[in-house]
Amino acid sequence: QVQLVESGGGSVQAGGSLRLSCAGSGYTDSEYCMAWFRQVPGQEREGVAGIDIDGTTYYGDSAKGRFTISKDNAKNTLDLQMNFLKPEDTAMFYCAARITEGPPGRGTVNYCPDAPLAAIDEYNYWGQGTQVTVSS
Numbered sequence: 001q002v003q004l005v006e007s008g009g010g011s012v013q014a015g016g017s018l019r020l021s022c023a024g025s026g027y028t029d030s031e032y033c034m035a036w037f038r039q040v041p042g043q044e045r046e047g048v049a050g051i052d053i054d055g056t057t058y059y060g061d062s063a064k065g066r067f068t069i070s071k072d073n074a075k076n077t078l079d080l081q082m083n084f085l086k087p088e089d090t091a092m093f094y095c096a097a098r099i100t101e102g103p104p105g106r107g108t109v110n111y112c113p114d115a116p117l118a119a120i121d122e123y124n125y126w127g128q129g130t131q132v133t134v135s136s
Contacts, residue, residue: 002026002125004095009130016085016134022078022095022127029107033098034071034078035116035123038091038132047117048093049080053109058116062089085134092131096123 008020020036035050035058049069050058057069068081078095102108113122 002097002099004097004125004127006093006095006127006130009093009132011133011135012085014085014087014134014136017081017083018085018132020080020082020093020095020130020132024076024078024097027099029105030099030102030110031107032110033112033116033123035096035112036069036078036080036093037096037117037120038089038093039129040091045094045120046091047120050112050116051078052112052116056112058112060117082132085132087134087136089132089134092129094129095127096120097125098123099125 003025005023012018031053033052036048037045038048039045047060048063049067051069051071066084070079098110100108100110113119
């Protein structure tokens with residue numbers, strides 16, 4: 001069973017930095033697209049950043065120039081370095097993965113979907129979220 005567990009959230013003042021991490025387990029041999037999303041209560045979930053199996057990265061407008069997504073395939077971790085944080089970045093942050101299951105013992109290749117930060121329904125595994133709070 002695939003599990004994603006986020007960590008690294010917390011409270012920080014505007015202009016500060018946080019580094020989120022997502023640890024994955026329960027899958028081997030597959031290559032897959034992963035992404036970070038965030039959600040404020042009462043609002044839709046928003047794509048923040050994504051990374052494809054070939055290392056191509058995608059950023060939402062709010063993240064460009066401030067956030068950096070990275071993935072360590074050996075450790076099965078996905079990180080999001082967030083700099084110059086703003087109060088409007090306050091949200092619950094979730095990591096997500098797009099993984100399809102293949103025949104037993106064989107991995108699968110899962111590229112990011114078109115418009116990877118908008119195609120939320122294409123991600124079939126999600127973490128429980130980590131809260132980020134930025135004060136002014």
